[in-house]
Amino acid sequence: SANKKLLILPGDGIGPEVMRQVRRVIDWMDRRRRVTFDVQEGLVGGIAIDHYGVPISDETMADAMGVDAVLLGAVGGPKWDNIGFDKRPEAGLLRLRKELGLFANLRPAIVFDALVDASTLKADIVRGLDLMIVRELTGGVYFGEPRGIEDLPDGQRRGVNTQVYTTSEIHRVARVAFELARKRQNKVCSVEKANVMESGLLWRQEVTALHKAEYSDVELSHMYADNCAMQLIKNPKQFDVIVTDNLFGDMLSDEAAMMTGSLGMLPSASLGAPDDTGRRRALYEPVHGSAPDIAGRDLANPIATLLSFAMMLRYSFDMNEDADLIEQAVQTVLNGGTRTSDIMAPGMARCSTSVMGDSIVRVL
Amino acid sequence: SANKKLLILPGDGIGPEVMRQVRRVIDWMDRRRRVTFDVQEGLVGGIAIDHYGVPISDETMADAMGVDAVLLGAVGGPKWDNIGFDKRPEAGLLRLRKELGLFANLRPAIVFDALVDASTLKADIVRGLDLMIVRELTGGVYFGEPRGIEDLPDGQRRGVNTQVYTTSEIHRVARVAFELARKRQNKVCSVEKANVMESGLLWRQEVTALHKAEYSDVELSHMYADNCAMQLIKNPKQFDVIVTDNLFGDMLSDEAAMMTGSLGMLPSASLGAPDDTGRRRALYEPVHGSAPDIAGRDLANPIATLLSFAMMLRYSFDMNEDADLIEQAVQTVLNGGTRTSDIMAPGMARCSTSVMGDSIVRVL
Numbered sequence: 001s002a003n004k005k006l007l008i009l010p011g012d013g014i015g016p017e018v019m020r021q022v023r024r025v026i027d028w029m030d031r032r033r034r035v036t037f038d039v040q041e042g043l044v045g046g047i048a049i050d051h052y053g054v055p056i057s058d059e060t061m062a063d064a065m066g067v068d069a070v071l072l073g074a075v076g077g078p079k080w081d082n083i084g085f086d087k088r089p090e091a092g093l094l095r096l097r098k099e100l101g102l103f104a105n106l107r108p109a110i111v112f113d114a115l116v117d118a119s120t121l122k123a124d125i126v127r128g129l130d131l132m133i134v135r136e137l138t139g140g141v142y143f144g145e146p147r148g149i150e151d152l153p154d155g156q157r158r159g160v161n162t163q164v165y166t167t168s169e170i171h172r173v174a175r176v177a178f179e180l181a182r183k184r185q186n187k188v189c190s191v192e193k194a195n196v197m198e199s200g201l202l203w204r205q206e207v208t209a210l211h212k213a214e215y216s217d218v219e220l221s222h223m224y225a226d227n228c229a230m231q232l233i234k235n236p237k238q239f240d241v242i243v244t245d246n247l248f249g250d251m252l253s254d255e256a257a258m259m260t261g262s263l264g265m266l267p268s269a270s271l272g273a274p275d276d277t278g279r280r281r282a283l284y285e286p287v288h289g290s291a292p293d294i295a296g297r298d299l300a301n302p303i304a305t306l307l308s309f310a311m312m313l314r315y316s317f318d319m320n321e322d323a324d325l326i327e328q329a330v331q332t333v334l335n336g337g338t339r340t341s342d343i344m345a346p347g348m349a350r351c352s353t354s355v356m357g358d359s360i361v362r363v364l
Numbered sequence: 365s366a367n368k369k370l371l372i373l374p375g376d377g378i379g380p381e382v383m384r385q386v387r388r389v390i391d392w393m394d395r396r397r398r399v400t401f402d403v404q405e406g407l408v409g410g411i412a413i414d415h416y417g418v419p420i421s422d423e424t425m426a427d428a429m430g431v432d433a434v435l436l437g438a439v440g441g442p443k444w445d446n447i448g449f450d451k452r453p454e455a456g457l458l459r460l461r462k463e464l465g466l467f468a469n470l471r472p473a474i475v476f477d478a479l480v481d482a483s484t485l486k487a488d489i490v491r492g493l494d495l496m497i498v499r500e501l502t503g504g505v506y507f508g509e510p511r512g513i514e515d516l517p518d519g520q521r522r523g524v525n526t527q528v529y530t531t532s533e534i535h536r537v538a539r540v541a542f543e544l545a546r547k548r549q550n551k552v553c554s555v556e557k558a559n560v561m562e563s564g565l566l567w568r569q570e571v572t573a574l575h576k577a578e579y580s581d582v583e584l585s586h587m588y589a590d591n592c593a594m595q596l597i598k599n600p601k602q603f604d605v606i607v608t609d610n611l612f613g614d615m616l617s618d619e620a621a622m623m624t625g626s627l628g629m630l631p632s633a634s635l636g637a638p639d640d641t642g643r644r645r646a647l648y649e650p651v652h653g654s655a656p657d658i659a660g661r662d663l664a665n666p667i668a669t670l671l672s673f674a675m676m677l678r679y680s681f682d683m684n685e686d687a688d689l690i691e692q693a694v695q696t697v698l699n700g701g702t703r704t705s706d707i708m709a710p711g712m713a714r715c716s717t718s719v720m721g722d723s724i725v726r727v728l
């Protein structure tokens with residue numbers, strides 16, 4: 001059919017229950033706005049290990065390759081903590097990223113006006129924060145070879161990983177950052193440790209070269225990763241778009257996320273290269289984890305996953321109007337004082353996962 | 365002579381002017397408390413490049429090997445930004461760390477009561493914060509081989525660094541963390557990315573093994589580095605001692621430092637292995653950088669360097685009473701409302717570098 005094809009991977013912990021709220025929005029779109037998705041579901045993470053013995057099966061991978069976009073809940077939990085390195089739930093996520101070629105991870109850190117007090121940072125520092133971290137996602141030390149643990153002759157062991165980047169890996173992710181910046185405040189800050197690591201020096205040189213050749217209209221600055229970890233705390237609003245490698249991006253995007261005070265609100269997108277028709281493979285997922293401690297108790301905040309779905313509408317399907325509608329519905333519900341436990345504040349009304357879903361669908 | 369031997373390396377930027385205030389305290393100790401240091405001075409960083417063409421000369425390295433402790437100001441500045449990778453000011457610092465074998469970097473993050481409002485975090489979150497980050501300093505991706513940038517046949521380039529740790533490297537730094545914890549709140553949190561990197565998995569396994577064998581009285585937890593970057597912001601007081609690798613430690617200790625709101629206050633110590641007499645090689649330096657923008661203007665805060673000197677008295681010379689005296693003098697001056705620009709607040713009296721030094725020596 002010509003319908004848009006979607007693969008939903010609820011995953012572990014709170015994944016299934018937050019995903020249920022997305023299904024309700026999909027149903028609503030189907031009923032009211034006459035956009036119909038062909039939705040498949042699959043298993044990833046611990047639940048896939050339980051069923052298939054692997055964190056993602058070849059069949060599910062094939063499904064992921066065949067759809068227009070993947071929406072993921074969360075993976076992992078204590079049950080699978082002591083499983084071998086290659087079999088752990090996270091390996092399913094890493095395989096998806098690698099085989100779908102999702103090299104650009106977009107991690108917005110946005111502070112909603114209604115939630116400004118949820119941050120542990122002073123309101124002045126974070127009010128109105130809207131920064132975008134573009135994290136390289138299929139390279140660097142996450143995937144570099146050689147890697148492993150070896151026994152040394154003297155009875156010791158040695159653990160090795162390889163941090164590696166090439167010109168084209170750097171260019172393609174920097175390109176995503178420059179393009180995004182053009183639609184925002186037109187500022188990119190590129191982050192590495194060029195003072196210590198040659199891979200970081202190459203990163204800096206290649207970003208600089210690409211900027212000069214194709215994006216000189218965008219304001220470009222460079223920052224060391226340790227300084228960036230500081231500057232985010234000192235004055236996060238100095239940034240518009242940050243582009244950085246896989247490992248630095250992992251830490252800096254989580255730092256920025258926590259600064260907003262509401263992890264349960266933050267979506268993410270992971271994009272591949274455009275094909276001939278300009279379409280990119282894409283995976284969308286909330287920033288929060290599987291939260292095994294509250295799983296199955298109808299307590300989790302479904303908004304990050306709903307906003308990930310909205311990001312999908314925007315980036316994969318150019319359905320900006322529908323994405324706006326969902327984002328506005330979320331704002332309206334928040335402004336009305338409805339809060340899941342994670343964002344609860346004095347004077348607000350505490351609600352469950354499903355009641356948050358109800359409220360948003362009602363506003364829609 | 366039997367005097368304690370000290371090498372002072374003021375370095376670049378504000379290094380010389382903050383170090384001048386330490387010399388005044390050394391003179392005061394000489395006069396009043398009858399502790400005499402044999403003080404040598406040397407060049408490191410940009411100023412060494414200007415004089416000798418290298419960021420640290422073999423002679424200065426030999427001096428550093430010959431003394432009981434090294435006190436460093438700061439290195440670097442825009443003047444030397446475009447120098448080759450191996451010749452840059454930072455390379456002097458890295459050579460000192462490596463050749464002196466300073467594998468344990470102690471980075472306290474302390475919030476002074478008088479400065480609680482200087483933090484961008486809410487006062488409740490940081491009031492009374494006193495955490496210690498123990499960063500591995502002579503291994504990991506900073507020094508791993510192979511490393512470098514190579515040309516590929518297709519005209520691209522490839523930058524490589526190697527993240528590598530062995531059992532003994534992990535044990536010796538974890539040992540420092542466990543020993544410190546025993547004198548503090550008895551809690552160690554070990555930080556890596558064992559879910560993604562084998563070197564991190566080895567780190568986790570070896571810390572666990574050492575803990576079981578020798579430090580089971582200390583409370584040990586493990587955390588992924590991205591989560592740690594978040595938890596520091598969410599609730600920094602959950603931590604007592606954090607032990608982590610060179611690169612994660614670089615970022616996390618700077619993040620924690622900025623959370624205190626007063627970088628100009630924070631000292632650090634870098635320690636080597638104990639010799640037969642139990643003495644360790646050691647280098648002490650403020651956490652802040654060379655701040656070229658304010659260098660030479662008598663504006664910098666000398667306290668971080670003074671407190672680094674106090675750490676030296678404590679860790680290298682067991683002169684706890686003298687260290688206490690200096691730390692108390694700093695507290696007294698702060699409580700009295702004297703502030704350099706970086707920690708200035710409404711109602712306080714702004715002072716220069718030298719007046720801050722005056723005030724502290726006067727209290728002493």
Ligand SMILES: CC(C)[C@H](C(=O)O)[C@@H](O)C(=O)O
Nearest residue numbers: 090091093094250559560590
């Ligand atoms: C689960 C883990 C493998 C993953 C990562 O380190 O990339 C996570 O922290 C993330 O940021 O998506």
Ligand SMILES: CC(C)[C@H](C(=O)O)[C@@H](O)C(=O)O
Nearest residue numbers: 195196226454455457458614
């Ligand atoms: C100057 C630089 C080489 C150094 C590092 O990365 O270790 C600095 O950031 C530090 O933390 O002491």
